[in-house]
Structure formats: structure tokens, C-alpha cells
Amino acid sequence: MKTKLWITGLAMATAMSATAPVMAEGEVYIPMPVYRVGPYATGGTGYFGGIIDYYTLMNMTEGGVGGMKIIWNECETNYNDQKGVECYHRQKEFQGKQALFFDPLSVGISTSLVAQGRKDKIAIIAVNHGRTEGQRGDVFPYYFMPGINTYDEHSIITAYIGELEGGMENLAGKKIVLLFHGSTYGREAVEFTHMLCEKHNCSSEAIEVPHPGNEQTSQWLKIRRSKPDYVVLRGWGVMNPVAMQTGVRMGFPISNLIGNIWSNDDGDVKPAGSSANGYQAITTHPTGRVAKVIDEIVAKLYDQGQGDLEDKSRIGSNYWNLGVMAGVIHLEAVRVAQARFGPDVNSAQVRWGFENLNLDTARLTELGANGLVPEIKTNCMDHVGGHQAKFMRWVYAETKWEVASDWIDGDVELSQAIIDAKAENAIENEGITPRDCNDPAQRDDFDV
């Protein structure tokens, strides 16, 4: 009887192992922790749609990345931290292949995974956002925020306000209110906003909008009482159009409401209607069909009835362009790793790729991404690598953004002090042993 059971079990195990799906040789796997439903779906569908379209284009035109076909699978996070972490655990391996990295487009999810990513040797990617001290690659080797960090963003916004006022010296005596989303992401900028105003002799006030931000009467009445010269909007999702509508209803001039990197999508301004006319926001990636790669995606996918966006009018929109930009950065990191380690790279090697990005104008032109992706050069001590942005202004009558400024640099000097202090704090409280980025052996070792 026992022998019979053993044989049956063996037969079943053999049958199961014969049918269990295993990824083919010549494929690389990248998880896709999307959010296509819920209050933040506009951001999620645009961003992940852009990434998927770029990966699809690369599979179609170049056979993937470095000759390896790109495979991905989706997991719905709903922009919920707990679900996002569940998705990470579910997706970190797929059909026998380890994920090359994990990009959830959420401060909450990416921050929750900093330690886990390091443990699993999977880089956590947070394009243009994230836990700011994560810039220090010596302390956070598996965490990357390519583009700009929160402090770059707010110092660039302050510099732009200075430009609008005719010079930084004219900021003296001005009042700036930071209207922020009541979340980890929103609060990240509070302390630095006060530091910036201290430096430039202006006064500042931070006002929190409780999640999700669909009722802002008290906050805007408070702003009306404070009579600020400018309001910096650090919003997300529905909070953005509501801020514009409520602000205008309360008589605040919309041109003095300046949006941050997550308050700059067409999906944020269109719902606000005419209230949004003249609203200005920061961006690292201009909107519209601004690069060859976008034209290629349209010609080879959307014109052939493919493409991830259901609504074709969103091609060239802010979040979608950001997604294409993220796709370009992702695959460039894989290519950098492949150049050193060969085509079949693992996640630790791709981490090294993210740490040695050199997307200069020449390389961006080769990739067809010049005009869309800013120059980004990362290294062991700097996991951000961009630190510059432009501004754009919404033209309601033409339903489009117009560029309102040239590239403006972040105040890296001011932000470095606070980043270093936070990194030292993490070393002490989280028991992290930092690498020595000045030691070539430690710097070049991919398997940290």
C-alpha cells in the first residue's frame, strides 16, 4: 500500500514538474505592480501604460533588451501599501526567474520595501520621488530615485518663484504656503520648505489636506486668511483638481499656485476646467509627442491597434510620458549591466546597472529619447542623478501645456546636508553598514 502511494506521488510530482511553467532561456522578467483601479488610477494607468508600451516596442524592434525578450506580469496594488508589499512578494519570482527590479510608483510601497529589497538583492525604483536620503547609495545600495528627489523638486520650485519675482533676492518678505497631501509622501517636503524660506528670507506655512483631498474648504479658508504670495501644491490624484477649483472659488490667483511633480498631469488639470487656466507645474519630462521614441510607439503600436492605453488621447500625457521615461531608464540599467556581465543578468547586476547610468544627450539621442528624458548620471553616492527640471503652464483654451521655463537646477548644496543627516540617522537606527564609495573594490562590487 505504502509503495503504491509512493509511486502515485512520484508520478504526480513528475507530471506536475513537467507541466509547471518555466520561463524560456533568453528571457528576462520584470514585475509590473500596477494600479489600474481606484482613486489614483489616472496616474497608474498612464505610468504603467507608458512602461508597457516601451517594453513592447523594444520586444518588437530589438527583440527585447540585449537580445533577451522582456516578460512581465501585472499585480494590482490599488496604490495601497499593504497590497503593494503583497505584490512584491508574489512577483519577486515568476516561473523560475527572479525579478530584475521592482518599480511600484508609490512612496509608501517603495519605502516599505527598502530593507526587503536589499535582503532579496532586488533594486526598488522610485522615479522622481521616494525616501530622499535614499539618494545616498552607500547607505541604500538597492534603492534608486532616478530624476529628481523631493528636495531638488522644492528647491527648483522656490528658484522658479524667485525667477517670477525677478530674482532670488526679491523672495525676501514673501510668503509661501505648502499645501500637501496627508501622507508620507506629502509630509516629506515640510521641513525642507521651511529650510528654503529660512535661506531666502521668506516666510512659510505648511497646510495638510487629509487623504484623499476631496474636501479642502477649511484649508483654503486658512490660505485666504494667511494671504500668501504663492501656494505650492504637493498633491496626488483627486486632490489636485479640487485644490485648483477650491482655490479659484476662494479668489486665489491660479497663476500663483505652483504644482509639484505629482500635480502636473493632464488628468489633474482637465477635470478642473477653466479654473486651471494659467496653472503652472514642475516637470522633468515635457508632455506631448516630444521624442522619436514616442513617434515610434504610436506608429508601431497604436496605429496597428495595439498599445496599452485605452484612450489614445492620453498618448503624450504627462504620466504616460513619465512611464516611457521610466521604461527608457529601466532598460538602460539592464543594458549597462549586460555590457559588463553578459546578456543573462541577475537583479544584483542590474542594481549595478542603475548605479552606473550615464544618460547624456548623445546616449539619449541614440535611444530616441532626447527631448523626453533629462540627462541622468548616477553613481555610488548619488542614486538620483538628474537634479534639474523645467516648468510648464496649462493653456485651457488649447487643452495643452506650454513650456514656461528653461532647465533649473536644484539646490543640491542645501539638500545634501539634510540628506546626510537623515542617512546618518538611518545608519544608526536601522543597523546599516554603509559601503565606502571611495574604495574602488567596494564601489565596483555588484553583489553588495
Place this chain on the structure above:
Amino acid sequence: MGFDWVFFTELIVGGLMSGVMYSLVAVGFVLIYKSSGIFNFAQGTMLLFAALTFVKLTEGSVNFWVALAVSTGTMVVFGILVERFMMRPLANQSLLSLFMATVGLAILIEGLAQYMWDSAIHGLQLADFLDLALLDPVNMTIFVVDYIEWLDILISKFDIFATIVAGSMILILAVFFQKTRTGMSLRAVSDDHLAAMAVGIPLSRVWALVWAVTGIIALIAGLLWAERVSVSFTLVEAVLKALPVILIGGLTSIPGAIVGGLIIGVGEKLGEIYLGDLIGVQGIETWFSYFIALIFLLFRPSGLFGLKTIERV
């Protein structure tokens, strides 16, 4: 510096206007509860579904009035379907079963709305539509997003309009429940299904009617909310604002929903500004409204206008 009375008055006015919006959602709860004794968990998703249907039609270049008529028809059909496929099979089941059915209904509508339409944020410039539809022939703009400044106090014109609409709707409902035969049938059904059926009140027809009326109220509330906060899935969370309102006003009273809404609207604004400043914490209005409701419940467990239940032992 002395007390800022202008700001205080603006805060009260802003709170009252927000309160009216909360009342609009709360009335939907009250209507279903009064007629069937069910706490309708799907109220928020009905708001979203109604507003999304309207806005998607207008985005598809459908005329304002046609879109309004089609959305109203959709919500009436929705009410009839709910009665036929949910209420009727569950008649005489426990209230908990009926409540759980509305939870299921909420999840179903949420999924259906995303499947039928989409999950993007849509703007609804109702004020522009109204100006265009009602006033264009005489070349006037009254409702377009604008404000009045009177004695330095700022009041949004659209908020005044929303208050008038909400007030009229509530007045009509109050008369309907108190003075009409159908309204009285609804109240009788709410008191005792079996007794109402025994005296010849057609339960199915009454339930279908009340769900259809609730659907229309969801449409009106959804459109007014959408003007302020856009049409997105956060409209569902309007329900969270209405819960403390019905806790204060009582689940069975339409005037209670109004008074509760105004108390919560003003209370949360005062709490956010003055208490928030005092304790040095911001963003408290979300939970502060529930704190106010709990205080009321300690003294009036059935709410200010709710019926006291007396049971013989």
C-alpha cells in the same frame, strides 16, 4: 491681535455649505432606511455611478438635458433591478442579510462602473452647463464658478445654488413622506413589512419606487458633489462624510439629516482650524466629525431626530 470675526464667519458659511453637501448624501441613506429598515452601504457607489454615467454622456457630446434624462432613466431602471433581483428574493430575511446584500451591491457597482466607463478623474463644469442651458439666450452668466464678496465675506455662487437645490429637494421629500399616500405607504413598509402587506400595500412596488427615488437623489447629489470635487472614485468616500451626519440626525429623519449635516459641516471646519491650531495637529477634520457624532450619541443614542425604539419584554 483680536479675534478675526470675518474669518470666523467665512468658516461658518463654508461649513454650512459643506454640511448641505453631506446632507444630500445622508438623505439617500435615510430614504432607504425609512422604507425598508436597511442601511444601504451602496449609497456612495450609486452616487459615483450616476455622476459617471452623466459625465461620460456629456463627454460624448450628448446634450445636457438628454444626458440628464438618460442618467435619470438609468438610475430608475437600476432601482427596479435592485428590487427585482436583490430585495424581492431577500424579503423577510434578517436585516443583517439585507445589509450584507448592499455591501455586495456596492462592490458590484464599483466594478461595473469601471468596466462600463473608466477609472479616470473627470471634470464636471455643471455651472457652465447651467449657464449655457438656462441663460445663454439672454447672454447671462450666473452659475459659473465665481464668488460674491459681501462685508469681506466670501461666498461661492455655486455653493448658494447647491444649497437651494438641496433645500428644495429635501422639502419635496418631506412633503412626499408626510402628506402623500405613497409616502405613508413607504413609512408603513418600514415599520412592519408583514403588517403593511396585510393591509394591501404592494411591497415590491414600494421598494422599487424607493430605490428608484434614491437613485435620482444619488444623481442630484453626485452632480453637485462632482462640480466641487470632480467625478472620480473618491466620490464613493462621500459616504464617510455622511455617516456621522446620520449618527447625529438619526437614521429615520430627513430633517435630522439636514441638521446633522450642518452640525458636522460647521463642526469639522471649526475643529480643523481652531482645535487643530490649539493641539498643533493638522488634517483632523476626517476623524473629528466622528468624534462630534460620538459625543452626540452619548446623550442621544437614537440621534437628534431618530425614533426611540421601545420593545416590550
